[in-house]
Every structure is written in C-alpha cells, then in structure tokens.
Amino acid sequence: MDLAFKSLVNYASRKSGVNLTQYRENYLRRRIEFRMKILGVTSFDAYLKMLQNDGKEIDKLLNTITINVTEFMRDKTPFEFFMNHVLPDIARRKEKVKGNLLRFWSAACSFGEEPYTIAICVFEALGSKWSVSIYATDIDDECLRVAKDGFYRPTQLKNLGKDLLEKYFEKEEDGYRVKSFLRRCVKFKKHDLTTQEPVSRYLDAVFCRNVMIYFSEQQKIKVVNDFYEALVDGGYLVIGKSETLPAGFKDKFECINLREKVYRKFSNLANSCEEE
Numbered sequence: 001m002d003l004a005f006k007s008l009v010n011y012a013s014r015k016s017g018v019n020l021t022q023y024r025e026n027y028l029r030r031r032i033e034f035r036m037k038i039l040g041v042t043s044f045d046a047y048l049k050m051l052q053n054d055g056k057e058i059d060k061l062l063n064t065i066t067i068n069v070t071e072f073m074r075d076k077t078p079f080e081f082f083m084n085h086v087l088p089d090i091a092r093r094k095e096k097v098k099g100n101l102l103r104f105w106s107a108a109c110s111f112g113e114e115p116y117t118i119a120i121c122v123f124e125a126l127g128s129k130w131s132v133s134i135y136a137t138d139i140d141d142e143c144l145r146v147a148k149d150g151f152y153r154p155t156q157l158k159n160l161g162k163d164l165l166e167k168y169f170e171k172e173e174d175g176y177r178v179k180s181f182l183r184r185c186v187k188f189k190k191h192d193l194t195t196q197e198p199v200s201r202y203l204d205a206v207f208c209r210n211v212m213i214y215f216s217e218q219q220k221i222k223v224v225n226d227f228y229e230a231l232v233d234g235g236y237l238v239i240g241k242s243e244t245l246p247a248g249f250k251d252k253f254e255c256i257n258l259r260e261k262v263y264r265k266f267s268n269l270a271n272s273c274e275e276e
Contacts, residue, residue: 004044005029011048015058018139020065022194022219028065035064063140072113072152073159078209078238078260079117083125086236086262090204091126093234101131105200105230107193107208107223109136112147112186113156114207116178119185120168135199137191144188150178193223198230206231210240220246228252234267 009028013020020028032047041047051057073079090102102122106115115136122132138144153175157165169176191199193211206227212220224246227237237253239245239261245253253263 002044004048005032008032008044008048008051011051012058012061015051015055016062018062018192019195022216023065023214024216027214031065032061035061059141063142072117072157074113075209075241076159078241078262079121081257081260081262082118082205082238083121085257086205086238087122087125090236091130100129101133102126103200103203104132104134105198105203105206106134106136107191107199107206107227108211109138109143109147109188110140111143111152111156112136112150112178112188113152114209115147115186115188116150116168116182118207119182120164122185123168123182124164132185134186135203136186136188137193137199138188139190139192141190144190147186148188150183152176152178193226194219198226201230202232203230203235204232205236205238207238209238210243212239212243217246221248224249228265231265233265235265237263237265239263 009020009032032044036042036044036047039047039050041050051061094100094102104115104118106118109115115134118134119132122130136147138147151172152169157169157176165171165176168179168182170179189199193208194215208223208227212223215223224237228249231237236256241259241261243261245263252266254266256262256264
C-alpha cells in the first residue's frame with residue numbers, strides 16, 4: 001500500500017469510525033478511485049485534502065465503499081430454503097422447550113429488504129403465534145434511515161407476489177410502506193462488523209449475504225467467529241452463494257445446504273450437506 005493511499009485510508013477510517021484497512025486493498029482502491037473519478041480528482045493526495053476540507057465527503061465515500069443493492073427477494077432460493085427447512089427445524093426445537101421467541105440477525109442489512117423478508121418468511125412459514133425479534137444492522141446511516149421508514153418503490157418489490165404485497169405492505173401514492181406489525185419485528189442499529197462485538201447472543205439464525213466477498217481473510221475470520229459466538233447451539237448461518245467460510249471453521253459449522261450456503265452451528269447432529 002503506497003504512502004498516499006495509506007494516508008487517505010487511515011484518515012477516512014479515523015473520521016468515519018469504520019476500519020477501512022480491513023477491506024481487501026484491491027477492492028478498496030477500486031471503490032476510492034471510482035469516487036475520485038466522479039469528482040474529477042486525479043491523485044490520492046488531492047482527494048485526501050478534499051476529505052479534510054469537506055466533512056460530508058466522508059459519508060459519500062463510505063456509501064461508495066459499502067455497496068448497497070436494494071431489492072426484495074433478489075435471490076429467492078435461499079429464502080425458500082429458510083422457509084421450508086430452517087424455520088420448521090427452529091420451531092420444533094423451540095416447542096420442545098416451550099419457547100415462543102424467535103431471534104435473528106440481518107448483518108449488513110442495507111435498505112432493510114432482508115430483515116423485512118426474514119419477518120415475512122416467519123409469518124408465511126410458521127404463522128403469527130411466534131414472537132419475532134430481528135436485529136438489522138449496517139454501518140450506513142442513510143441505509144438505516146430508509147430501512148426504518150419502510151417505504152419502497154414498486155421496482156424494489158417486483159419479486160413479491162400480489163398476495164404478499166397486500167398482506168405486508170400499505171399502498172401509497174408512489175410506492176408501498178411496510179405494515180406496522182411487520183416493522184415492529186425489526187430493530188435497526190448502526191454496527192460495524194469489522195470492529196464491534198456481535199449485536200446480540202442466543203440468536204436462532206444469522207444472515208450475512210454478499211458482504212464477506214469484500215473482506216480480507218483476517219476480517220472474514222473475525223466476523224464468522226462473531227456469528228458463531230452469537231448463535232445458539234444448532235443455530236443457522238446463511239451467507240452469499242459466491243462466498244465461503246474461512247479455513248478453520250469446519251469444526252464449528254456443519255453444511256446444511258451447499259448450494260444455498262446454509263450452515264448450522266455444530267450440536268450433536270450428524271454432519272450432512274443436502275444438494276437440493
């Protein structure tokens with residue numbers, strides 16, 4: 001990492017409170033250069049001066065680095081597997097101990113589509129008798145603001161059928177708003193996966209999809225270990241289809257579905273991996 005680039009990254013990390021050095025250098029360089037190109041800045045030194053003179057530019061750079069894709073059910077099959085296999089298993093285990101609370105974490109939740117989708121999956125698969133608590137975290141303040149508001153354009157909901165729209169959204173003039181009973185299930189919070197402790201413990205499932213592809217190997221190990229610590233025994237971890245668990249976690253997670261990248265924290269269950 002050359003000196004000018006390193007100085008820029010270190011300054012941006014201090015000002016934003018996000019440890020940007022944990023991202024892969026080539027990815028970080030591409031995203032910073034993309035932002036510089038938009039501004040017409042040709043050197044890291046010049047961009048550093050811009051960051052020092054314009055406090056709002058830090059937030060814009062952070063938004064560029066933390067890419068946010070906004071769409072419900074953009075990838076349906078992991079959520080279908082969650083509804084048909086994961087949730088029934090969680091419910092069975094809860095019923096054995098007469099538990100009624102289901103707890104989930106949507107890590108790097110972007111504009112809120114994923115945590116709201118998790119809530120919809122629970123109601124669709126298990127009905128309304130359960131108490132549902134979903135932690136939804138991101139480092140982007142604007143994403144969290146939009147997510148809490150719960151308003152989405154039709155293009156963001158194009159993958160949801162009419163029945164789901166009617167059950168879980170209120171139609172407004174130029175879009176749809178998540179119904180209040182669904183919004184009450186989700187707790188949004190600012191959180192940096194790379195530096196902070198897990199947002200909670202004793203979770204039944206953690207979703208962290210298409211985020212670790214931007215992380216260094218060291219960062220992946222930290223994050224996955226945090227998920228392990230946050231999950232109950234037998235709890236589930238769902239990651240992106242193009243992602244893999246870091247080396248050293250084969251004794252901590254069993255593969256439940258390789259194609260959908262669904263893993264379960266080891267309990268007394270036998271190892272299995274369904275190729276469905």
